[in-house]
Amino acid sequence: MTTTNRFKLSTMMFLEFFIWGAWFVTLGTFLDKNLSASGSQSASVFSTQSWGAIIAPFIIGLIADRFFNAEKILAVLHLIGAVLMYQMYNATDVSVFYPYVLSYMILFMPTLALVNSVSFNQMKDPEKEFSNIRVWGTIGWIVAGLAISYLFHWDSPEALAKGMLKNTFMLAAIASLALGLLSFALPKTPPKVSSSEKVNVKEMLGLDALNLLKDKNFAIFFISSVLICIPLAFYYQNAHPFLSSIGVENPTGKMAIGQISEALFILLIPVFFKRYGFKTTILVGMLAWAVRYVLFAFGNSGELSFMLLIGIALHGVCYDFFFVSGQIYTNAKAGERYKSSAQGLITLATYGVGMLIGFEVAGWITDTYKTSETTIDWKMVWLIPSIIAAAVFLLFSVLFKQEKVKDTETVVA
Incomplete structure (x- = not known):
């Protein structure tokens, strides 16, 4: 793997999990403090991750593996995700917030498989090389959490009282926009299956x-x-x-x-x-x-x-x-x-x-x-x-x- 591709893939992993860590960790507190959600309402919002996981194989199997390059689908999903994140940032009620977070998770969960696919496609020995790329995802999640607490202080009692925790969605939107644009420059990862092959x-x-x-x-x-x-x-x-x-x-x-x-x-x-x-x-x-x-x-x-x-x-x-x-x-x-x-x-x-x-x-x-x-x-x-x-x-x-x-x-x- 070239140094340039290694840098691109590491940055891709960093941003992928930075985005997730930037809003998902604090989601429960946001729902409580900003939207006054009940436990059952919070459960419905968190369950969108599960619906995304259930629907993701269809997006990967029917589209990514058959018709388009994985990196291009990754780009489109994250660009749409940035728009949905911005709408979540503006939401003032759970009923308004829910359709956006559901749409977002249906689009985000497939990207977890797509970043792996793009990475594996560039590796001669994935068992040895992948961990060195994937670790940047964990670092991205950690950096997001540290930034929210120690750089922006959005989870402090004063900030929570002012409703500033919603800024996590703007942070995730910016990162999603950056990853969407970066994805167009990622190594080409063509479809694995012929579009004419029967769907199983x-x-x-x-x-x-x-x-x-x-x-x-x-x-x-x-x-x-x-x-x-x-x-x-x-x-x-x-x-x-x-x-x-x-x-x-x-x-x-x-x-x-x-x-x-x-x-x-x-x-x-x-x-x-x-x-x-x-x-x-x-x-x-x-x-x-x-x-x-x-x-x-x-x-x-x-x-x-x-x-x-x-x-x-x-x-x-x-x-x-x-x-x-x-x-x-x-x-x-x-x-x-x-x-x-x-x-x-x-x-x-x-x-x-x-x-x-x-x-x-x-x-x-x-x-x-x-x-x-x-x-x-x-x-x-x-x-x-x-x-x-x-x-x-x-x-x-x-x-x-x-x-x-x-x-x-x-x-x-």
Whole structure:
């Protein structure tokens, strides 16, 4: 790969995740403070991510893979996204905001696959080269969070009172415009499939990989993946409003600790695989969800603030040890025949169905434990997903049997 292309791809990844991190982390607080949204209304807004994940394969499979260069579609989606972000910036009511965020997520979620496609197309050895490009995405998310808290101070109590958190959408709109324009200069990534080739919807959605569910171990893993997304949704939807409401300073910047942790713990996955095997690795990830929410339930912004910081830092263990490990396990179990379809199926099940259920549950629980117009019993809001995570941990530990699965690069035990 040339130095110029490496720089372009790294910048592309940086902006892709900078955009997402610039508004999604603070979305729950924005909905509460700026639009006075209820828990169920917030759940509906967050669920747009799931609808985007469900619809994304159609955009990629029907358009990107068949008719147009990936980089050009990426450009168009982000330019339209910039306009939608500007409309979200101007919205003053949830009913006005919702159609824009739904449209935006339907267009944004396919870009996550497109940036990977553009990157892989330039690599001779993706397994060695991709991580060096993808890490810039994590850096972009971190920089967005740090900028909001420590540069612009939009999440300070004074700024929240003035409604300044809406500026995050303008920041994301500017970044989306920049990425849209940059995308026209990205390396050419032509369609992978002939436009005349017959469309296979089952393969596009990964449904042909449902045959893998005949394997009891994979079925247990699949069900566990859907269920663990319920507590995951609580974090995305409630963590920032929780930290803001209890008086934690610079909550957006502090939540960036989670992405730093994610970047670090992903390096430990091969070590855990080799020493402890897949089952133990994924169980550690599940247990981390239960522990982090107990820390959130009993921590505070005073002398117990360290509990909150540890809970945030556990994001790397929660995400990497379960989701990244799960992707590797899925890849190993699927073999060549179902390799791509199986990854699509897991994505559809987790970010689609699992998160959709999770956001609805999180919204319902938040409304149930809202003790007044401005106060929420956060201890119960966090203990419930902790119990759910612990139940999934027990389910997986009892029903999933140790096994050895080999592919060319990985041994999962």
